[in-house]
Amino acid sequence: MxxxxxxxxxxxxxxxxxxxxxxxxxxxxxxxxxxxxxxxxxxxxxxxxxxxxxxxxxxxxxxxxxxxxxxxxxxxxxxxxxxxxxxxxxxxxxxxxxxxxxxxxxxxxxxxxxxxxxxxxxxxxxxxxxxxxxxxxxxxxxxxxxxxxxxxxxEPDRNSSFLGIEKASYTTKVITCALDTPLQEAAQLMKEHRIGCIVITQENIPQGVLTNKELRNAIANNTITNSSLASDVMVHNVVCAPEHITTAEAQLLLLQNAIGHLVITTDGTQATEVIGILSKHDIVVAFGNSPAELLKEIKRAPKTKILRLAWDKATLLLNRYLQQNLPLSHILSLFAPLKNALLQRAMELSLRKMNTKPPVDFVWLSIGSQGREEQLLYTDQDNALIYENVDINKNEEIKAYFLQLANRMNKRLHKIGYDYCPADIMGSNPLYCLSLSEWQAQFSTWIINPTPASMLLSGIFFDYRGVYGSKEIVRELTDHIFSSLSTSSVFFRFMAKDALKNPPPVSFFRNFLVESDGAHKDEFDIKNRAMAPLIAGARVLALYHNMRDVNNTAARFERLTIIDKKNKELFESCAYAFKALLKFRVKQGLQNNNSGRFIILANLTKAERLKLKRCFKPLRDLQEVIRARFQTQNLS
Amino acid sequence: MAFFSKTDKDQYPSFWKEYLNAFNIQKTKTGFFANVLDAKPFNQTRFVIFDCETTGLDYKEDRILSIGAVTTIDNKVSITDSFELFLKQDLYKPETAKIHGILKEGTFTKVTEKEAVTQFIQFIGTDVLVGHHIGFDIAVVNTALKRLHLGVLKNKSLDTEILYKRLVHPVNKTLQDRRYSLDQLAEALKIPLQDRHTSAGDAFITALAFIKIVHRLNSDNSLRVKDLFRR
CATH class of the missing domain: 2.60.120.10 (Jelly Rolls)
Incomplete structure (x- = not known):
């Protein structure tokens, strides 16, 4: 057979x-x-x-x-x-x-x-x-x-009792150029590979190195002409090290010579072949994970696997920060750029895999919690793609291109650790990979004809943030949304109503309201019951006050304290409560290695339970304010 | 008409008698009123995922070029328990050859239609058949059975397109009315495409799709076989 x-x-x-x-x-x-x-x-x-x-x-x-x-x-x-x-x-x-x-x-x-x-x-x-x-x-x-x-x-958790006696890790793919390479070409190579040091070799024997410093000095001294060669500017005396150098030795060598790079050669002298290059960056990475070094690592990651490892390290770092009880706003502001870099790098890698360049400008949006920059753990991916308006005959072909790109991107993010969105709110869904005018029409429909079902979607899509690509497209979309909003008052009422659908999660006897059935019976759903009302409340008030470019819930409340002086104290406590809840969730998530959404109350200490309950108090007052302002009572 | 069918039945080839008999035995085992689908727990049920390459899309006129099938038990695709046959052709349309790449006189060993159907019937037994747009494949096999003066397939069947649509989240309602080709289904489920348009390759891709879909439907681990047939 x-x-x-x-x-x-x-x-x-x-x-x-x-x-x-x-x-x-x-x-x-x-x-x-x-x-x-x-x-x-x-x-x-x-x-x-x-x-x-x-x-x-x-x-x-x-x-x-x-x-x-x-x-x-x-x-x-x-x-x-x-x-x-x-x-x-x-x-x-x-x-x-x-x-x-x-x-x-x-x-x-x-x-x-x-x-x-x-x-x-x-x-x-x-x-x-x-x-x-x-x-x-x-x-x-x-x-x-x-x-x-x-x-x-x-092993991302390379132990903290680090002695530096292991063999140093370094790059074995060395970027080199020849003695007669034009200086500009060498500089281009450095730019292309995003490195600060290029080795000049002859038959793989190092002849010199060219670093940012040499380039800077040459420009300052005005010695560069169009015909300058790499060998005119390079340092001839190369500091070399043998193959099995330890991290500590390498660090000392770098300090002694006040340089940033070591060239690794077969026997550790300049007379033998180059086998690697070690930079300060490698040492810092070996000694621990600092956000700046992680950022560099993410930006340079050559493939998805490395991105995943870098992000694992970031999670460990997060864990350490939480243990040290750093303020959450600080942690968020440290992690937002890391997360952005991760998404951008993932997109760069996806683009590289495509056979052709994008036919028109596009932008990759993070939406939902990622759009609000409140996502610290691995959760679902929520994203969408907008491309420039194109000729109607070509739309199908161009959409096919972007769908393929989005598919690659979603797969890549999945590989890094973000689950596919169960509701399929992803760029690879043909419904959410649209041209700018289609998106504008979509938002208009949500704004002008709000229905309970569409509120579900607008709740997610109104918190968008451009991650990669044309900022212009995002601006145009935002302009369109705010101009549509100014004509529709019914939308705010619907949105306000949506923000009120979850009452504060405390029962008449001041007990927690827990899930009554399903897989998470008797667990407390912190996302839906405590955080979602705050998020929705902040969103409707932010849109109402024409607040642009502030997506973060805590930041929205903080901005509201300035705009709406009367309720200053309330918004302050909302911002505080939200940060506390988020921290709670992240801690729970890291402990149980999940999204931290469901909390088993029995596992909390009395103090933690009290703290959690305190966070619900501003919620009731916030909902009162919203109810009064948007007149939601007589809305069916 | 009873006595006619009796003489007919006597003339049935033995494989067909066994096939029919197996269904009777299954019925007597489970009892007349019980649902045969409840007989085994989900993780012990054998599903036969199959696909036919044909000379065209007219199930009455076109002939089977090849049948490929794989089986899954408990989310495992077994290669040992698989099936792939190429058929000798009387009717051959050169224009579809560019899709499936099967030539009239190919290098594969080929069997007659009768032989292929015999082996296929023995392979599937009474198990549930699964396929992408399975209605067509079943119709094609039924036509082949008819040419041999036999009855139609009696197995229960599942279509992966219909199953997939049960996964589509209600917020994406417009996607529910869409049709999915096997390529689109594989893309949506992020299954790599290879060996498209060989019957065994298509069956294998369909099997992976089936496993993925069932896995998602079975998120609370209480799925019963009969739930798959629920509308």
Whole structure:
């Protein structure tokens, strides 16, 4: 019988070790015994201490996280990517040593151990490979050789008791140019790769380095002409270091010579070949995670995987900040640029994958909580795309382009850790990937003919923020929205009504109102019951007062204290309450590794419960103000 | 007409008798009034996902070029338990060859229609059939059965397009009236496309789509097989 799918699996497996060592007929035979599993994010494939199954697994698409308990927390041992092999029994123990969970949506192949081991026994090269790879405790010696320093970056929580005696990590992809490269060309290379230092080599032997400093000095001294070469300006004396330099040594060398970069050569002198370049940045990253360095790392990330790691580090940083009890407004203002950089970089990577440049200008919008810059944890992605108005005949073709782009972007964000939006409010949804005039028409419909159903959507879409692309488009949309708003008063009343639909979450006996059914029975929904009314209240008042460019709920309340002096105290306490609630949610989310939306009240201390309850007080007064101002009583 | 059908039945080839008999046995096991779909929990039910490549879109005139099928049990696609056959052709339309790439005299081993149908019927048994726009595929197989003077397929069937639409969030109402081709469905569910327009490849993509959809419908882990048939 023909077997197309077995062939497909065969084509996939033969690219990866150890399968590429197998005879094709053998491999094909194994493939016909395969099965294919689909795992949703966070699905467990196998658990630690479970007996080994008779099958092992290869990741086809997505990633599997291997974890092991370490003390009180769990430690990520490895993240298995495409082509990685897992679950093969190598020791005499009959149980798994790690827990495997899907890090994202994942498709894996499973193969029977028994048949596979029959082949490995017969084939010496395969068994040698397997022994080598497991003995070195590295999953795959091939990747090690290829990626070099990349591998150790899998542990974002590089311990705090850092001594600097490990081998320093540095870039092995060195950007070089020749002695006779024109200076301008060298500068362009530096710009293109966003680096501050280029190595000038001859047959891969370093001849000199050119850094921002040299360029600056040359310009200041006015020694540059059109025909200047890189070698005219470069520093001839290159500070080199050997391959196995430790972080501490590297740092000392940099300080001693008052320089920013070390060139790594085979034997540590200028006479041998270049194998890497180490910058101050590498040292700082090794010593800890500072937001500035993280920002750099995100901006330079060459692929999604690195972005994901950088964002994991950011989450650790967030955790530390919260433990230190830093003010939330401070944390938010630190994380907003990081988040922006992450989205922008993800978009740059998506654009690079497209075959052609965008046909017209466009803008990628973050909406909902991301648009308000209140999102600290991994949650759903809510986004949309607007492109410039185009000729009606061409619209279909251009829309197809942007849909494809949005699809790439959504997939990438998913890979970084943001779930797909369950309501499909994403740029890849044809309903939310529209031209500017279509969007303007959409907003007009929401404003002029508000219905309870459309309020749901406008609640999300009115908090938008341009993340990547043309600011002009965003401005035009905002202009349009505010001019439509000035003509429609009924919209405010609907929106106000929407803001009042959730009363303060305390019962008559001053108990918390908890969910009465569903998966989260008896848990407190902090998002819907406490935060949503504040967010909605801030939104309607902000729109009413023509407040542009302020999306953040706390910032909106703070601005309202200036505009509406009469209720100054109320808005101040609203801003405070909102920040407190957000902090509460983030802390809960980090503790339980989820979105923090549902809180199990029994797990809170008495003090925490009181604090939470105090946050509800301004809510009642805010709703009173809204009710009085927008006359919502007689609205059906 | 009873005695006519009796003589007819005697002339049925054995595979068809077994096929019909299996349904009777299933019915007696579950009891006449019980729903056969309740017989097994969801994670033990075998679903047959299949796709036919045909010479065209007219289910009465066009012929099957190939049948591909894979099975899923508990969200696993099994390659061992899969099915792929290419058929010998009397009727051949060169113009559709550019879609499916199957030539009249290809390199694949081919079987007669009778042989293919026999094997397919034995493969599916009484299990639930799943496909994308499955109505067409079932109609095509039924026509083939008719040419062999047999009855129609008795299996229950599920269409991935209809199942997918149950996932579309009510706020995106306009999307519910849309039609989804297999390509669009795969795109919406973020499934990589490969081997499009080979029957087994399409069946495999459909199987992944089916698993993804079911997974989302089964978010509270209490899905029963019969819930999939609910409108």
């Amino acid at each position: 023909q077997n197309t799918i077995a062939h497909r699996i065969y084509d996939f497996l033969k690219q990866f070790p150890p399968f590429h060592l197998m005879e094709s007929s053998d491999l094909l035979e194994i493939c016909s015994l395969a099965s294919v599993l689909y795992l949703d994010k966070d699905t467990v494939l196998f658990e630690r201490d479970q007996p080994h199954s008779d099958r092992f697994y290869i990741v086809q698409q997505g990633a599997i996280k291997l974890t092991r308990p370490s003390g009180e927390t769990t430690k990520v041992v490895d993240i298995c990517d495409e082509g990685d092999l897992l679950g093969l029994k190598v020791t005499t123990r009959d149980t798994y040593r790690t827990t495997a969970t899907a890090n994202e949506e994942t498709i894996i192949y499973s193969l029977p151990v028994k048949e596979f081991s029959a082949f490995t026994k017969a084939n010496k090269t395969i068994s040698n490979y397997l022994i080598a790879s497991f003995a070195s405790n590295i999953k795959d010696p091939y990747t090690l050789a290829q990626n070099g320093a990349l591998l150790n970056s899998y």
